Every structure is written in structure tokens, then in C-alpha cells.
Amino acid sequence: xxxxxxxxxxxxxxxxxxxxxxxxxxxxxxxxxxxxxxxxxxxxxxxxxxxxxxxxxxxxxxxxxxxxxxxxxxxxxxxxxxxxxxxxxxxxxxxxxxxxxxxxxxxxxxxxxxxxxxxxxxxxxxxxxxxxxxxxxxxxxxxxxxxxxxxxxxxx
Numbered sequence: 001x002x003x004x005x006x007x008x009x010x011x012x013x014x015x016x017x018x019x020x021x022x023x024x025x026x027x028x029x030x031x032x033x034x035x036x037x038x039x040x041x042x043x044x045x046x047x048x049x050x051x052x053x054x055x056x057x058x059x060x061x062x063x064x065x066x067x068x069x070x071x072x073x074x075x076x077x078x079x080x081x082x083x084x085x086x087x088x089x090x091x092x093x094x095x096x097x098x099x100x101x102x103x104x105x106x107x108x109x110x111x112x113x114x115x116x117x118x119x120x121x122x123x124x125x126x127x128x129x130x131x132x133x134x135x136x137x138x139x140x141x142x143x144x145x146x147x148x149x150x151x152x153x154x155x156x
Contacts, residue, residue, distance in 0.1 A: 075111075105126075
């Protein structure tokens, strides 16, 4: 059986299969209630280019990754390659290190869904982190409470 490395994977319907990144973009787009056309336009690209990225026919540039992340209101790490999405978390070895680093806390919060249910999850996560910090005598920096304020105001 020969394979053509340049050919996209086709689903039984004959449509190109979305990559992991494509599936993530589609999920985020649907969660936010925006069309593919709107996503492309707001991110400064064409719907065709967005489709090429989602199906793996084109690479996602750093600039487009940032514009898509801004449009979808997520951290750029949410649009990283599947094997790098959790790299920053893998380096965390303790609760103390996790809560001491604003980037870890904010990344965890941004990984949760938007909307009322997402805000409820985000608040629960922040409450749990604060409870654990108190339990283990850890000091939370002002950034932590700034993240909480941003969650409550709907910024995150």
C-alpha cells in the first residue's frame, strides 16, 4: 500500500479531515458563536487560508496564531501543537510553584470554557487553589487576585 505524504487524510465523506489544531479552532469558534467567515475576517485572513490551516495543508504562522488567539480570547498556547499544549504545566512540580507563577494560573483559567458555566468553573478552580494555598501555608501574590478579579469581571 502506498501513501502520499502530501495528500490530506480524507474522511469517508471525501472531505479533508481536520487536524487536532483544526478541531480545537472549530470547538473554540462554535463555543463563541462565531462563523468561520467571522473568525477569518477578525483574524485578518481568508476563510480559505483558515481552512488550509485547519486541515494541515498550511502551517499556522506565529502572527496568525496570535490573531486567532486574540479573536477567540484564548492564550496562544491553546493553539499550540498537541504535544506542546501542556509543556508549561509538565514543568510544574509543586503546588507552590504553580500558584507562584501568574502564567500557570492564567493559562489554566484560559483553558476553561467561556460563558456562565465556564466562569463558574474558573471561580471553582481559583477557590480550590486558594484553599490549597491556605492549607499548605503558601502566600498568594497579588497577580492571583488580579486573575480572580478578571474572571469575575468577565475579562478571562
